[in-house]
Each structure stands twice: as C-alpha cells, then as structure tokens.
Amino acid sequence: VISMAGDDLIRVGPEPLDLAEVSQAVRRDSCGAIASFVGVVRNEHQGRRVQYLIYEAYAPMAEAEMARIAEEIHRRWKVERVGMVHRTGRLEISEASVIIAVAAPHRREALEACAWAIEELKKTVPIWKKEFTVDGGEWVLGDPSAPR
Amino acid sequence: MRIRAKLFAPYRELIGEPEVWLDIDPGRTVADAVEALQKAHPVLARQPYRPLTACNLRHVPGSHVLAEGDELALLPPVSGG
Numbered sequence: 258v259i260s261m262a263g264d265d266l267i268r269v270g271p272e273p274l275d276l277a278e279v280s281q282a283v284r285r286d287s288c289g290a291i292a293s294f295v296g297v298v299r300n301e302h303q304g305r306r307v308q309y310l311i312y313e314a315y316a317p318m319a320e321a322e323m324a325r326i327a328e329e330i331h332r333r334w335k336v337e338r339v340g341m342v343h344r345t346g347r348l349e350i351s352e353a354s355v356i357i358a359v360a361a362p363h364r365r366e367a368l369e370a371c372a373w374a375i376e377e378l379k380k381t382v383p384i385w386k387k388e389f390t391v392d393g394g395e396w397v398l399g400d401p402s403a404p405r
Numbered sequence: 406m407r408i409r410a411k412l413f414a415p416y417r418e419l420i421g422e423p424e425v426w427l428d429i430d431p432g433r434t435v436a437d438a439v440e441a442l443q444k445a446h447p448v449l450a451r452q453p454y455r456p457l458t459a460c461n462l463r464h465v466p467g468s469h470v471l472a473e474g475d476e477l478a479l480l481p482p483v484s485g486g
Contacts, residue, residue, distance in 0.1 A: 296486050312485065313414050317477060318462040319485070343485055355486050375486060381464065383478070384485025385414035396415045399484040401454040 259338045265327040266340040269319045269384070274344050274353040283338040288360040292367035293373045296355040302397065308389045311356060312345045315341065315383040322382045328373055330359065333373075334366040341374065343384055354386075406431050408471055410442060411478040416456065419448045429471065435460060436467030438477055454482050 278292050298310050311357045329337040340358040348354055357374045361367035379399065386397045411424045419436075429438055435458045443450035456479040460469055471477065 268422040300442055313417075314485070315411065315413055315459070315480070318459055319479065321462045326421040370474060379483070379486040381483065382485050383413065383459065384478050385481060386484045387414070396481070397484050399414075
C-alpha cells in the first residue's frame with residue numbers, strides 16, 4: 258500500500274525497505290538536511306538467540322497513524338517532507354523493519370523530528386512483532402499504557 | 406446492531422479468526438463491546454494486558470459510543486519499529 262499524504266511518503270507492507278529510496282523520496286532542493294532512522298532485526302533479545310521475526314500490522318490504521326505523526330511533525334518543526342515506511346511479514350536478521358527520513362532546510366529540525374517520529378511510531382502505530390527462536394515463536398508486546 | 410471486531414497478533418491467534426461479528430444494542434460503548442467479546446471468548450479475558458481499542462482506524466477510549474457499521478479493533482500493546 259502506498260499513499261502520499263501531501264508530499265509525505267507513508268507505506269506499510271511486505272516489500273523490502275531501501276534507505277536510498279526513502280531518502281530520495283523526501284529530498285528537495287530547498288532542504289539542506291535529511292535525517293534518517295533505520296530499524297533492523299537484531300540477532301538477540303533478552304539473552305535469547307533470535308532466528309527471525311514476523312511483523313503483523315493493522316495496515317490501514319497503521320498508515321493512518323503514521324500520516325497523523327507526519328502531520329504533527331509539520332506542525333511542530335520546520336520540515337518539508339517526511340517518509341515513514343514499515344515492513345510486514347517475515348524478516349531475517351539485519352533486514353530493515355522500519356525507515357524514517359525527514360527532510361528540512363536545516364539539520365536541527367530534521368534530527369529532532371526524526372527522533373520524535375520513531376518514538377511516537379513505537380507508542381501508537383498498530384504493528385506487532387513475533388520473535389522466533391529455537392524454542393518457537395512468541396509475541397513481543399509493547400508498553401501496555403494506552404496511547405493518547 | 407452489528408459491529409465488526411478485528412483481532413490482531415495474539416488475540417487473532419487465540420480466537421483463530423482475524424475478525425468476529427458482534428450483535429449489540431445501539432448506544433453501547435467500546436468497553437461494552439470488549440466485555441461482550443470477552444464473555445463470548447473467555448481466553449481474551451485471561452490475557453495479561455487489557456486490549457487497546459480502535460474504532461474506524463483511530464484509537465478510542467472505552468467510553469466511545471459505537472454506531473451501526475463501525476469497525477472496532479482490539480489491539481494488543483503495539484510493538485512495531
């Protein structure tokens with residue numbers, strides 16, 4: 258699913274993620290900075306050896322929530338474009354699960370907005386992670402306190 | 406009235422269905438619907454976390470009043486990223 262909320266790039270789906278593609282999508286001649294965050298699958302969690310992960314999303318709501326985060330960024334910072342993409346399905350170790358890129362005229366706004374976006378995504382966007390080890394699969398759930 | 410309730414991640418696996426239909430009286434809230442679902446599927450009530458709830462793709466509190474045709478969703482604590 259691909260949707261452009263204004264000039265922003267928002268996408269949740271099974272396709273592999275590519276930092277160069279997301280950076281290019283947010284790039285603008287008026288922007289002197291593109292800050293990005295890439296979340297990748299780590300090989301261990303709380304002492305357990307992780308083999309792979311499966312991400313499940315409530316995709317239409319996840320995209321709506323990510324668009325809300327992008328809108329909030331435009332309200333709070335002088336930022337020109339936001340890209341937020343999250344992958345679903347089976348991901349192997351070292352593959353990217355999420356990429357955020359923020360383009361702004363100046364670096365401070367780009368860096369701050371990018372850092373805020375990943376924290377907010379982890380709190381409110383309806384996506385879940387199931388971790389597979391030699392012992393089988395287990396859902397890893399987040400902080401149960403309700404989103405705003 | 407009939408409400409569609411979508412279930413995700415552990416909730417979906419516990420019930421064995423990605424969505425269920427629920428008959429409730431008009432004027433009932435999201436909390437009422439969750440209670441009815443937990444009564445129909447006791448395994449949902451035995452989970453360590455109370456579900457977050459969404460209606461028509463937005464987070465809503467338990468006090469949100471449901472309307473015919475709404476899409477309710479039971480969300481385990483999210484863990485994307």
